[in-house]
Amino acid sequence: MLGTPSRNRQTERREATRREIVDAAWEVARDEGLAQVTLRAVAERVGMRAPSLYSHFASKHAIYDAMFADAWTECGRAGREAEAKHPPQSLRDAMHLYAATFFDFCVVDLARFQLMNQRTIPGFEPSPESYAPAVAVLDELRDRLATFGVTRLEDIDLYTAIVGGLIDAQLANDPGGDRWRRLLDHAIDMYVDSLNH
């Protein structure tokens, strides 16, 4: 029967093991790159053999899926932390804050960024459930910008595309540097100016 203490203990353990596996996958990704995230490598870190992971995940992509959800959940948290620390007082403030926070969040961990951009992993498509945190982040952003009067979908699309473009350029052309990071503030100012006609 569901809801009994032992049942809870069991699902708790099960959940803990899943977390352990996903955390191990994150370690491998950060230490050796996303390409090195192999079932054997992950299993070894948790003291298992590769096939045993199938007791917890239906496939390797299911692990990616959990990582994808992790990344966007963390991203949302980073955004909320940033706005708690420096509550934006104007649209310009807000646009700088969210752009810079997202930029730094992405650039600090290439593997995580690659995961968040599902396109970079051939054949991987996040499940609707795992996609939810990503949608939530975007919804939150829309909500915040709406309080400053920006509600048009295209305005937000262009905003995110610009920030994404700078992140991409940074990682592709100057990883570890800050060449495009230095352009970010200028780009945002330009964009906010254009919104004010």
Place this chain on the structure above:
Amino acid sequence: MLGTPSRNRQTERREATRREIVDAAWEVARDEGLAQVTLRAVAERVGMRAPSLYSHFASKHAIYDAMFADAWTECGRAGREAEAKHPPQSLRDAMHLYAATFFDFCVVDLARFQLMNQRTIPGFEPSPESYAPAVAVLDELRDRLATFGVTRLEDIDLYTAIVGGLIDAQLANDPGGDRWRRLLDHAIDMYVDSLNH
């Protein structure tokens, strides 16, 4: 000895076979996606067995390498064709022209775009020789924009980052559609305005 007719005939045949292989790889990429570009699949299209490809390329990545060079060479050609057809009369013209040309060039073939963005293929790094056409395209762009007075490196960096961001967003969020394509002209106008202070 080098330079004899027979030697030329030999290297010609050799070159032709290399081309055939790379073309076959392009076919597979376009028809079935980059992930399906396997040595067996490529070899089958040229009537060979997979190991035989090693007589012409040192590795699968070497084939990617040739494709990478192809893509950027074509990209440069597309740019020159576009400017021949509609010679830009102003900075604004030019920025619209190159952005739209590049955007359309990328969006029309996802596999090609993934190749041009080497980051999307785990472990693949283009060789300096294959990188040359990519550098040439950027040099050409710099040269053209310079004739309209834009010479600051950061200005061109931001320009390419914005265009790249829109392409990325288009392919990631609305493949086959034109949602971000419609934002492109507006983005470029905004950017040119910002250059004119």
Place this chain on the structure above:
DNA sequence: GCATCCTCCTAATCATGTTAGGCACTCCTA
């Protein structure tokens, strides 16, 4: 005509994701 080289082949190896099947331990219940 004979030696050489070049291209392609088959067979085999290695890495990876995945499936099959079995053993042991836990936990519930009679």
Place this chain on the structure above:
DNA sequence: TAGGAGTGCCTAACATGATTAGGAGGATGC
């Protein structure tokens, strides 16, 4: 408290992909 169900891990094996080893056959050059 003994047995039975279910769970979680294991080993063995398989499929597919890149790659290497080694050899056969034909074109090329003397």
